[in-house]
Amino acid sequence: MGSPGCWAGFGRPGMSLQNGIGHTFMHQLATTGGSEKPLLSLHDINMTFGGVKALRNVSCDVRPGEAHCLAGESGCGKSPLIKITPGVSRPADGASIEYDGETYSHMSPVTAQDRGIQVIWQDLALFPEMSVAENIAFQTVLGRWPKPVDYGRMRKIATDALERLGITLDVDLPLKEYAIAQRQIVAIARALVGEAKLVFMDEPTASLTQSETDHLLDIVRGLSAAGVAVVFVSHRLAEVLEISSRITVLRDGALVGVYPAAGMTQSRITELMTGKTFDQQVRAKSRQDQPVVLEVKGLSRPGQFDDISLTVRRGETLGITGLLGAGRTELAQTLFGMLQPAAGTIMLDGKPVRFSSNRDAIKAGVAYLSEDRLSLGLIQPQSISDNLVISSLGKIVSGRFLSDERKRKLVAGWITDLGVKIGLQGDAISTLSGGNQQRIAIAKWLATDPKLLILDAPTVGVDVGARAGIFDIVAKLADTGLAIILISDEVPEVYFNADRVLHMAQGRIVGSYDPRSVSLAEIEGAVYA
Amino acid sequence: MRSFTRTHATEVALLAVIAVICTVLSFATANFFSLGNAFDLLNTSSVNIIFAVGLLVVLVAGGIDISFAVAASVVQYGTAIALGWIGGGGWVSGLVIAGSLGICLGAINALLIHRFRIISIVATISTFNIYFGLLMFFTKGVSIYDLPEWLTDRVVLFEHEMADGSWIEITLPVLVMALCVIATWVLITRTTTGRQLYAFGDNPEGARRFGINIGAMQFIAFGWLGLMAGIGGLVQAHYAQEVVPNALYGRELDVLAAVVLGGARLGGGKGSVLGCVLGVLLIAITQNGLNLMGVSPFAFKMIVGAIILIAITLSNTSIERLLPFVSQKGARR
Numbered sequence: 037m038g039s040p041g042c043w044a045g046f047g048r049p050g051m052s053l054q055n056g057i058g059h060t061f062m063h064q065l066a067t068t069g070g071s072e073k074p075l076l077s078l079h080d081i082n083m084t085f086g087g088v089k090a091l092r093n094v095s096c097d098v099r100p101g102e103a104h105c106l107a108g109e110s111g112c113g114k115s116p117l118i119k120i121t122p123g124v125s126r127p128a129d130g131a132s133i134e135y136d137g138e139t140y141s142h143m144s145p146v147t148a149q150d151r152g153i154q155v156i157w158q159d160l161a162l163f164p165e166m167s168v169a170e171n172i173a174f175q176t177v178l179g180r181w182p183k184p185v186d187y188g189r190m191r192k193i194a195t196d197a198l199e200r201l202g203i204t205l206d207v208d209l210p211l212k213e214y215a216i217a218q219r220q221i222v223a224i225a226r227a228l229v230g231e232a233k234l235v236f237m238d239e240p241t242a243s244l245t246q247s248e249t250d251h252l253l254d255i256v257r258g259l260s261a262a263g264v265a266v267v268f269v270s271h272r273l274a275e276v277l278e279i280s281s282r283i284t285v286l287r288d289g290a291l292v293g294v295y296p297a298a299g300m301t302q303s304r305i306t307e308l309m310t311g312k313t314f315d316q317q318v319r320a321k322s323r324q325d326q327p328v329v330l331e332v333k334g335l336s337r338p339g340q341f342d343d344i345s346l347t348v349r350r351g352e353t354l355g356i357t358g359l360l361g362a363g364r365t366e367l368a369q370t371l372f373g374m375l376q377p378a379a380g381t382i383m384l385d386g387k388p389v390r391f392s393s394n395r396d397a398i399k400a401g402v403a404y405l406s407e408d409r410l411s412l413g414l415i416q417p418q419s420i421s422d423n424l425v426i427s428s429l430g431k432i433v434s435g436r437f438l439s440d441e442r443k444r445k446l447v448a449g450w451i452t453d454l455g456v457k458i459g460l461q462g463d464a465i466s467t468l469s470g471g472n473q474q475r476i477a478i479a480k481w482l483a484t485d486p487k488l489l490i491l492d493a494p495t496v497g498v499d500v501g502a503r504a505g506i507f508d509i510v511a512k513l514a515d516t517g518l519a520i521i522l523i524s525d526e527v528p529e530v531y532f533n534a535d536r537v538l539h540m541a542q543g544r545i546v547g548s549y550d551p552r553s554v555s556l557a558e559i560e561g562a563v564y565a
Numbered sequence: 566m567r568s569f570t571r572t573h574a575t576e577v578a579l580l581a582v583i584a585v586i587c588t589v590l591s592f593a594t595a596n597f598f599s600l601g602n603a604f605d606l607l608n609t610s611s612v613n614i615i616f617a618v619g620l621l622v623v624l625v626a627g628g629i630d631i632s633f634a635v636a637a638s639v640v641q642y643g644t645a646i647a648l649g650w651i652g653g654g655g656w657v658s659g660l661v662i663a664g665s666l667g668i669c670l671g672a673i674n675a676l677l678i679h680r681f682r683i684i685s686i687v688a689t690i691s692t693f694n695i696y697f698g699l700l701m702f703f704t705k706g707v708s709i710y711d712l713p714e715w716l717t718d719r720v721v722l723f724e725h726e727m728a729d730g731s732w733i734e735i736t737l738p739v740l741v742m743a744l745c746v747i748a749t750w751v752l753i754t755r756t757t758t759g760r761q762l763y764a765f766g767d768n769p770e771g772a773r774r775f776g777i778n779i780g781a782m783q784f785i786a787f788g789w790l791g792l793m794a795g796i797g798g799l800v801q802a803h804y805a806q807e808v809v810p811n812a813l814y815g816r817e818l819d820v821l822a823a824v825v826l827g828g829a830r831l832g833g834g835k836g837s838v839l840g841c842v843l844g845v846l847l848i849a850i851t852q853n854g855l856n857l858m859g860v861s862p863f864a865f866k867m868i869v870g871a872i873i874l875i876a877i878t879l880s881n882t883s884i885e886r887l888l889p890f891v892s893q894k895g896a897r898r
Contacts, residue, residue, distance in 0.1 A: 124774050145776030161771035163764045165834040167572075170760065177760040178775060185755055210572060 075100040075234060075265050076121060076135050082128040083116050090116040091127070092290045098234065101263040103256055105270065105280035105297070108309050109502075113289040114269050115158075118236045122155045123148040136233065149175065154227035158238040158269075160219055162211055162226075169194040169207035172225045197225040201255055217248040224255060234265045241272060242496075245360035246525070246564065253279050273302040285309055316528070319511055320535045320551040323352035328386070329519035330488050332371070335380030340366040341543040344380070348488065353510065353520040355534025357527050357563055363543040364523045368490045371521070372404035373397035385487065398427060403481035404490045414465050414477055421447040421461040424476055428483040450479035454509055471502025478509060489513065490521045495529060507533045527560045539563055575828030579843040582875075583850060590854035601731025602853070604739075610849040611738035612801045614842055616820045617827070618749040619793025621841045624824060625753060626786035627766035627833025628678065628685035632693035633790050634816035636670040637798030639696050641808045644799060645709050653713045656737075663799040664792050670696070671791020675783040693817070700810050709808040716799075717806040738800045745793055750838040752789065762786060766833025823848050826873050847872065 074097035083091040091113045098104050108114050119125035121133060123143030133140045135151065143153075155161075162171050169187070170177070172194035177185060194207045203221050211219060220240060227235045237256070241249045249272075256266050256279055270276050276283065277297055285292040285308045292308050303316075326349040335344040341363035348354045356364050369375045371382065373391025381388050384400055391397045394404070414423050424447050425432055432442040447461050456475040458468065465473060474494060481489060491510065495503045510533060514520055522534050530537050531551050539547035539562055549559050570577050596602055616633060623630045644663045648654045654662070670692075677688040720737035727733060753759035765772040765782045773779055802808050827844025829836025851872050852865055860868070 122774075123776075145774060149776070155774070157771075157774065159770075161768060161774050163767040163771060163834065165767045165830075166760075166763055174764065174775065177757040177764075178777070179757055180778065180781075182752075182756040182758040185757055185760055208572065 073100075074098060074134075076133070078117075078120065079132045079134070081117065081120055081131045083113075083120075083125065084128065085116070090289050092288075094286070094289070094291045096284050096291060096294060098265050098267055099282075100233070101260055101265055102282060103260045103266045103268060103280045105268045105276045105283045106286065107270070107273070107276060107283055107305055108286035108292075112286045112309070114286055115238065116289075117286065118155070118238060118267065118269060121148065121234070122153050122236065124155075146178075149178075149230065152231050152233035153236075154230075154232040154234070155236040156220075156223045156227050156238065156240055158240075158242065160223045162219055162223055164212035164219075165210055167208055168205050168211055168214070168222055171211050171222050172197050172207070173229060174226060175230055193229055194225065197228050200228060201225055217244050220244065220248075220252065224252075228259075228264075232264055234267070235259065236267045236269075238269045239271065240268070241270060241275060247359075249275060273305050276305065277302065287311055316532045318531070318551045319353075319507075319533055323349045323535055326350040326352065329384065330371070330521075331383040331386075333381050333383075335367070335370065335377050335382065337363075337366060337370060337375060337378050339543075340375075341370075341540070344545060346538060346545065348519040348521060350517050350519055351514050352536070353514050353522055353534045355530025355537040356521060356523045356540055357525060357530045357537060357559070358540035359563065360525055362540040364525075364540050365492055367540070368404060368492050368521065368523055371397070371488075371490060372402055374404075398484055398486075401485065401487035402490070403427075403484055403486035403488070404492065405477055405481055405494060406492055414473060414480075416466040417464050419462045420451075420458055420465055420468070420476055423465045424450060424480050424483065427480055428485075431483065446483060450483060454479050454482075455505065469502065470498040471505060474498050474502075474506055475509065478506075482513070486518065488519045488521070490523070492523045493525070494522070495524070495526070503529075527563050528556060531556045531559055573837070573839075576837065576840045576843060579827065579840060579847060582872075583843065583847050586847070586850055586854065586872075590850070590857070594854065594857040596857055599729065599731050600727060600733050601729075602857075604733050604735065606846070606849050606853055607739055607742075608734065608736050608804075609853075610845055611736075611742035612797050612804060613816070613820055613823065613845045613849070614742050615745045615793050615797035615800060616816070617824050617841045617845050618746055618838055619790035619797070620820055620824050621827075621829055621836050621838065622749060622753060622762065622789045622793075623685075623786045624829040624831065625766050625833060625836050626762045626782055627769060628783070628786060629821075629831060630671075630674060630685065630689045630787065630790055631817050631821075632670075632674060632689040632696055633794040634813040634820065635693050635697045635700070636667065636791065637794040637801065637816075638808075638810055638813045639670060639700050640666045640795045640798040641802045642700065642704060642709070642810070644795075645712060645802070645808055648713055648716075653715075655715055659713075659716065659799055660741075660796060663795040665795070667791040667793070667795020667798070668788045669791065671787040671789070671794070672784060674791075675780075675787035678787070679780045679783040697811075697814065704810045706810055708810065710806075712802065712806070712808065716803050738804055741796060741800050745796060746838060746842060749789070749793070753838065758785060763834055766835075768834070819848070820845070822869075822873050826877060 077095070077097040079095045081091050081094040082089070094113065094117060106114050106118065116125060120127050121135070121143060123145040126142045129141070131141060133143060135153070140147075163174070169190045173190035176190055176193065191207055198205055198207070198221070201221060201224065203225075205214065205218060205222070211222060214222070240252055244252060253275060256268065259266055268276070268280060277300055280297045282294055283297050283300060283305065284294045285305065287309060295308075328347050328349050330348040332347070333345050336342045344367060346354065356367070358364055366375060370377050373394040373396050376392070383389065384402070389400055391400070397404075415426070421443055425443055429438065432439055432446055434442055444461065451458060454475045456472050456479070458472065465476060468476065478494075494506055494510075498506060510520060510522065522530055524530050534551065537549040537551060537559060538545050539549070539559065547562055616637070620630060620633060640663050643666045644659060647662045648659060651658065674685070674689055674692055677683050677692070678685050721734055722737060722740055723733075723735040725733045753762060761772065761777050762782055762785065764775070765777060765779065769779070772782075798813070801813065805812065823844040824836070824841050825831065825844070826847065827836065827840035827842070829841065848869055851869055855865055855868060856862075
């Protein structure tokens with residue numbers, strides 16, 4: 037592929053990367069040993085956002101045709117950094133951007149596009165109401181002065197670009213008719229129009245399933261092989277390692293280093309990103325002596341899940357994993373009363389229950405932290421305290437009205453308990469980081485005094501560093517006697533944090549594992565097979 | 566064909582509703598189903614259609630404008646005065662003056678929205694009050710009847726007596742309306758600027774990242790509506806043969822309802838000229854039919870409101886959801 041060969045023959049990959057000496061050596065090799073002239077070099081990039089330094093003297097480079105990964109926790113400066121080259125943000129004075137033989141002090145979006153720099157934004161920056169063809173060939177309608185629109189040419193450009201990716205879509209349909217994975221493809225196709233030399237991809241796999249991700253990674257490899265340099269931002273370290281030839285790590289707005297991917301491990305990247313060491317250990321314990329809180333028998337919903345039977349005991353954390361679309365979320369929503377089962381029984385504390393809505397479920401002591409926290413679970417513009425008490429307003433009533441005093445006390449209690457870092461209780465929830473938002477979302481449900489807490493993909497959009505904190509909370513909650521169902525498509529999460537792991541595939545439970553007696557690789561093998 | 570019904574669901578639904586209403590009305594009343602009445606409808610709806618296509622451009626670009634109808638009244642007065650200064654003028658000078666004044670008033674809205682970052686509904690409610698207040702203050706509510714002759718003379722471009730004795734007439738307002746409709750259609754579907762307007766309305770941040778000039782988009786959208794409001798104002802003065810300061814007051818909501826009915830989305834990025842024209846016509850047909858049926862005019866608003874709700878529900882909801890028993894498996898993606 038496009039990766040330089042200078043270190044490829046150096047010992048065996050991974051030889052001594054775990055220790056500090058090896059890493060420094062490789063670091064130097066990677067940054068100084070490139071024989072090819074870089075396509076892009078950034079020097080002395082500084083940026084300030086509202087008094088906060090988002091980037092501090094960052095310098096890095098990208099070689100022609102390489103797959104380069106940008107890693108770091110959120111807030112580390114990845115997003116500001118990738119906005120510099122396409123000209124969306126302007127760095128502070130003194131910066132220089134050397135791109136393909138020319139030096140700029142800053143870019144403009146128009147220059148960047150003219151010179152073959154394309155970006156696939158995390159939010160895709162697509163136009164859902166416009167047709168697929170227009171989205172892909174959008175460049176043809178740019179320009180200051182009105183020109184006639186050539187729909188035929190647009191359609192041709194779009195079809196060609198999709199063909200290069202090996203995808204067929206109806207280019208005349210509005211984009212909103214397509215699901216997120218196909219929109220991602222459209223965004224990539226758009227980047228390929230106009231002879232891209234350098235493509236930035238900001239979290240391209242965040243909302244894709246495993247097979248869609250695999251397909252995307254194939255596309256990235258193909259681009260790289262065709263000589264297009266790809267700068268890839270991702271939270272999923274496994275795919276970072278799989279796809280990239282070099283990894284640039286940022287922390288707190290400053291460059292940590294540039295490392296070759298060969299021989300790098302996930303835990304090493306995590307250490308570099310956070311500056312802390314994490315050693316994950318299986319937390320599983322036996323809870324067989326505890327009473328059963330939830331017992332499900334033969335639960336089915338046609339087309340979604342079939343004949344599901346499971347039990348969760350007091351203090352037990354039951355992990356459910358499986359690929360996206362395995363019926364996990366539908367199962368969770370059924371346990372939470374949002375969907376009604378077609379067959380089967382749900383028993384809570386030994387008594388059969390029928391929920392006609394999630395209000396019944398909340399009353400019965402079930403809490404559900406939804407998968408899509410950002411859009412479903414929290415009301416972003418509202419304050420931290422209002423979000424926290426939304427499901428437990430009954431507790432802060434004094435007389436007939438809501439009491440601000442009670443609210444403040446309740447909120448303060450949970451914020452201390454869960455170690456949430458906030459400014460003021462009245463600040464909007466959107467001011468918090470992903471990890472802290474997730475803590476508020478958990479607190480919101482804990483405030484309803486549940487017996488059973490269902491966590492659906494609790495670490496989506498949460499940084500590696502903050503993930504551990506979330507699971508510490510989950511473990512503490514289990515120790516207080518809460519029964520927990522932990523749903524995640526990341527097998528390691530359930531492996532390390534649950535007492536038992538169920539594997540769901542195509543709506544059925546196809547495997548049950550005890551993490552103390554099974555290796556992670558064994559479960560991963562079964563799930564990703 | 567299937568693709569057309571899918572991408573133009575609103576227009577198809579509107580046509581269906583119009584067809585149903587026309588069928589009902591042609592049985593319920595004696596005079597509805599005549600070409601004469603159809604052309605009458607077109608003549609009376611011209612001003613609203615001109616306003617509607619103007620407003621469509623603003624909605625497509627993600628804005629909203631409450632002030633255009635009052636702005637049209639201001640233009641009527643301004644044009645009447647300016648025509649007095651130049652000693653009468655004619656249709657060409659009249660349209661140029663009215664159009665330019667309209668563009669200026671639209672540009673004020675764009676300036677407030679772009680330069681001072683006031684959201685469009687607030688900005689235009691303010692200018693609505695300011696324009697109307699100034700108009701009433703300076704005119705003291707007095708109408709102008711003393712208009713140039715060319716403006717008040719009815720211009721019939723084509724007429725033909727039908728066998729049943731009714732007249733088919735195409736008047737100047739219909740011609741102006743047709744030109745405005747075609748020009749707007751060309752602007753928003755056939756020029757790059759128009760597609761930029763759609764893109765900007767659909768996803769402003771996405772458009773900005775492409776380097777689209779956001780300020781220009783606001784000025785073009787509100788300027789175009791201003792132009793249409795100016796032209797519409799002059800045509801309305803011609804049609805009514807007088808200039809009354811509060812004649813158009815309240816028209817903004819009727820037009821807005823018709824445009825939204827026609828499938829334009831208040832969030833921006835969606836809407837078509839065809840849908841917009843059909844939306845205005847649907848309301849006009851309903852009112853006309855009720856009139857012919859002898860329904861009290863006091864009931865009009867109520868019935869029109871109900872029609873808007875029904876039509877919007879129809880166009881927003883898939884048939885399968887409304888009628889679950891006709892749904893076919895696998896019909897939906």
